[in-house]
Amino acid sequence: MMISRAAEALRSPIVNHARLLSTKPKIRLNKRMADLNLTSRREADRLILAGQVMVRGQPAVIGQTIDPDESDINVVSTSHEEDTTPIAIVLNKPMGYVSSQPEDGHIPASRLLTRNNQFAKRSVLFQFENHPQAPPDIDPTLLNYSSAGRLDLDSRGLLIYSRTGVFRKHLVAEGSDLEKEYIVQVAPAVQPTRREVEAGILKLPPPTLDLYDVRQGGALLSGDEKPLRPVRAKWEEPGVSLRMILQEGRKHQIRRMCRELLGWHVVDLLRIRVGPVRLHQLPEGKWRPLNEKEIETIMNGSAVQGDGV
Numbered sequence: 001m002m003i004s005r006a007a008e009a010l011r012s013p014i015v016n017h018a019r020l021l022s023t024k025p026k027i028r029l030n031k032r033m034a035d036l037n038l039t040s041r042r043e044a045d046r047l048i049l050a051g052q053v054m055v056r057g058q059p060a061v062i063g064q065t066i067d068p069d070e071s072d073i074n075v076v077s078t079s080h081e082e083d084t085t086p087i088a089i090v091l092n093k094p095m096g097y098v099s100s101q102p103e104d105g106h107i108p109a110s111r112l113l114t115r116n117n118q119f120a121k122r123s124v125l126f127q128f129e130n131h132p133q134a135p136p137d138i139d140p141t142l143l144n145y146s147s148a149g150r151l152d153l154d155s156r157g158l159l160i161y162s163r164t165g166v167f168r169k170h171l172v173a174e175g176s177d178l179e180k181e182y183i184v185q186v187a188p189a190v191q192p193t194r195r196e197v198e199a200g201i202l203k204l205p206p207p208t209l210d211l212y213d214v215r216q217g218g219a220l221l222s223g224d225e226k227p228l229r230p231v232r233a234k235w236e237e238p239g240v241s242l243r244m245i246l247q248e249g250r251k252h253q254i255r256r257m258c259r260e261l262l263g264w265h266v267v268d269l270l271r272i273r274v275g276p277v278r279l280h281q282l283p284e285g286k287w288r289p290l291n292e293k294e295i296e297t298i299m300n301g302s303a304v305q306g307d308g309v
Contacts, residue, residue: 026065029055033073034169043165052076086289088162089113089145092282099150099159106153110161112285113145119286148172149249149274157182157271158279160290170298171274177247178275178298181309182254184242185268189259196259199223207263209238214257221256228257232309245309 030044039047045062047053053060054074066073093099097109145161148171162168171178188207196204199222213219217230232245244254258264272279276297282288 024068027068029053029060029064029066029073032066032068032070036071036073037169037173038073038075038166040165040169047075085163087164087295088148088160088167088290089287090277090279090282090290091159091161091287092279092284093151093156093159094284095154095156098153099147109147109151109159110145113161113287117286119282119288150251151271152252152255152269155269155271156284157269158274158277159271160274160277161287167295167299170301172249177301179245179247179273180249180271181243181245181273183236183270183272184244184254184258184266185240186242186258186264187267189263189265196222201260204259205261205263207239209235211235211242211262213261214244219257219261221250221253221260224250228253231257234309243309 029048030041033039033044033053034041038044044053048060048062048064051059052075054076055064055066055070056072060073091109091112093109093112096106097112098106099109144163146163146168148160148162148168151157151159160171162171170176189204192201192204201222211233214228214231214233218227220227229246229248234243235241236243242258246253250256254269255266258266276294277290
């Protein structure tokens with residue numbers, strides 16, 4: 001008697017289930033590493049090329065594909081020297097520098113990561129090896145650091161750099177609850193800019209001291225598709241300076257909120273905190289390594305509250 005395929009499947013569910021799993025399309029290893037929050041895709045490729053990625057105990061190769069549920073992936077260190085360098089550093093970025101790559105002739109803030117600009121209390125400095133290809137006064141190790149997030153050309157303050165993609169991802173991942181704290185100097189907004197007019201903003205609200213619209217969240221800025229998350233905000237000096245704490249970082253977000261919702265034009269924007277990392281007494285243009293407690297707090301996703309906002 002002929003047995004139907006359905007009946008055969010019922011008789012041997014284990015075999016058929018395994019066959020079903022085997023038909024799942026494989027994905028690239030770098031994507032799986034990013035999905036597991038091990039690192040970014042770009043950083044994954046760099047680690048794979050360096051021989052630092054193992055899949056089921058075997059060295060990975062660039063372009064390798066794996067099952068989408070694979071979890072036996074490990075990143076190993078190849079040298080003791082790399083482990084002794086700081087995972088991340090913080091720079092007090094001056095106004096007029098771009099955060100990452102040069103643009104429109106502006107200098108990237110990474111040019112400030114020099115030996116002479118390292119700041120440390122009690123003269124405790126990290127030691128770096130000399131390298132013939134490193135520019136003068138640049139710590140060659142710092143050439144491998146990339147900014148985690150952005151700080152606009154006309155903004156200043158705390159900017160974090162890291163040599164690992166997984167650390168940067170903890171700082172900039174969408175939906176992160178990591179707080180970013182700012183001191184914002186304002187003046188009354190006079191009229192819409194050319195860009196605002198092109199975006200359909202023909203009139204700005206009159207300047208207001210009422211911060212309800214930014215505290216409540218839910219407003220939709222021009223050109224955005226998602227409503228704003230609530231912002232912790234208070235006046236440091238009414239009509240002059242604000243303290244704002246955000247848990248997201250859209251392009252020109254604070255400047256746009258102040259103009260479109262409050263009727264104020266931002267004349268100075270200073271970032272003083274990202275999560276547990278505070279600017280404190282770090283001089284403008286200087287940098288320092290993050291300490292172990294700061295790194296651990298960021299990697300664990302622990303909440304850090306601002307002071308009295």
